[in-house]
Amino acid sequence: MRWRLLRRRLSISAPRMAVRSHLPWPLRWAVAALMLGFSAALALWAFEFGRNIAGLNQGADRLNEALTHTREQLAQVREERDRAQSVANSADSLLKAERVTQQRLAEQVKALEAENLALKDDLGFFERLLPATGGAGVSVRGLQGELTGSGQLRYQLLVMQRADGRIQSDFLGRFELWLSGTRDGKPWTDSSPVVARPLQFKQYSRVEGVARCPADVQLRTVQVRVLDSTGSVRASQSLKL
Template structure:
């Protein structure tokens, strides 16, 4: 009987047994955490040791140093770029100002050239009109044109020869016209224009007078008279 009970316990049909630990679960978790931490520390040590053996730690430090140097160079390049941009902006402003100045100077030079040409023309006009010698009042360089219908423009130079010792002349000049009107002779009895004249050595006259629209002027005559009506000089021009 006892043998049967003993054999039943050793057989497959014997009742199940459960082995339970007597440690509480907080201690078990602590033990697991300690084991994991030890394993992690061991793995980190092995990794760092392997890097030291392979030279990766030295290369990492070199890479960090090179990265720092590259950053410093990039900062230097940025400063150089900003400085170059500032210089370029200043140069562009100076270039624009120089171009504007050159344009103004070109305009001034052009105006001076025109003024110089006008002075040359006036000088040539006076040189052609100056007499070689003699004394008294003369009318020289009489010119006339018809700029528009009913108008006559004239130019002349009145000169009093004899030097600066000549007294001042006071009088008038008259413009007389003659020509044809509707195919017939036309000669007004009175001057077409009378103007006072006061001068010492010379006086350039540029005037405009009105004429009938249907008149064709053939001759222009200019007379210079003093205050008493005495004739001092005259000149005629045929058109």
């Protein structure tokens, strides 16, 4: 029996036996890490070497330079756009201010034209009122009257005082407006002036206003009188309507 066992161990059919060295596991991990690091370094070196051979690094550098140049151009374009926008805003503000100024000037021109027309009318009115000849004293010139639809009379006239070469003093007196016409087919004259007010001037005075007429009277004649401080009539004028 023993001989059989010994023979079996010494023969080809004997079981295999492996001899291994026993290493602690931390050392095994350290060796594995060193091997992985070396492999990674070798792979990175091979990759960079291949890029250098293929010229990829130069292309990347040129790409970075082009990207940097493009960014600089973009910043410059943005800066120019901001300047242009600022100029456009300033131009828009100036344009609005100019429009407002033109509108104001147009309104002033219209006002001056209206004032000029009024002055021309006044000048024509005064020219018609100025007497061609005449001596010293008070006179009434240019009596005008107009009936309105509301039963009122609008009137205007010019009272003038001409000196005889001496120093002219102020005229002190009053102005009266008298109305006459027909009532129920009969002549009618107002018993008192419809307008009476003080009057004081040195050379001339423009008198104008509105007088109310009786509703049942057909107005025919308007008469104005200028009285001095003593109540004497110094000038008068009548107007037929």
